[in-house]
């Protein structure tokens with residue numbers, strides 16, 4: 435079994451100590467942190483997602499896998515920090531109302547912060563009104579919204595409407611993401627940017643910031 439397969443298995447089974455030593459071993463063997471993240475930790479959550487759908491894994495096991503994945507991420511965190519520490523703008527980021535998934539949102543927040551953005555994390559289950567309030571309060575340049583459920587994606591549209599109603603839509607570039615979100619959805623709801631992963635999110639934010 436390859437190192438990445440072993441990493442995936444230990445995330446899936448929620449074996450935290452084993453995962454921590456495997457991640458460290460991967461680094462010691464010279465694998466880049468980004469590779470361990472993508473091919474090990476994130477790939478593991480994809481397997482977990484399929485098993486969840488097929489009812490081979492249930493909520494408590496998925497939660498345990500998620501916590502194990504996050505523990506592995508902690509080792510990689512400083513190594514994923516690529517930033518030049520020059521502030522590129524302020525980003526308010528949160529998971530939309532009705533949605534509690536925050537692993538992807540946290541990853542995007544972490545990489546944006548390491549790429550020099552000032553990140554204000556609004557948390558999970560954030561209502562359109564709360565997003566508007568945070569954007570107003572911080573004078574944010576960007577708003578990032580995450581949704582992992584098809585049923586919560588419409589909250590993004592409602593938040594865009596709330597920003598328009600509050601008269602601040604033009605002041606902020608809105609980025610959307612999360613597993614079910616696509617470029618097509620972003621275009622349909624009138625968001626300014628979409629990214630499929632945390633690395634792409636930085637690229638899109640920098641491009642929008644340069645406009």
Ligand code: B12
Pocket residue numbers: 476479480481482483484486487493496497500532533534535536537538539541542577578579580581582583584585609610611612613614628629630631632633635
């Ligand atoms: C872990 C998990 C959970 C955990 C969440 C723990 C946590 N703290 O987040 C728990 C167990 C709580 C959970 C609960 C539920 N879940 Co769940 N969950 C998952 C799982 C397995 C992994 C998600 C994950 O963390 N992926 C890893 C991260 C790194 O990836 P990501 O989130 O996609 O983020 C990346 C990109 O999308 C992007 N991105 C993300 N956000 C943003 C934001 C911006 C601005 C940008 C630019 C980019 C960006 O960058 C990220 C990093 O690269 C997924 C399956 C899957 N493969 O997605 C199901 C999944 C999302 N869950 C699902 C379901 C159904 C549920 C429940 C309804 C189950 C239930 N019956 O109760 C509940 C809903 C709870 C709620 N109200 O939110 C379904 C959704 C189906 C659908 N079509 O809507 C999925 C797809 C599983 C499945 N195949 O059935 N879940």
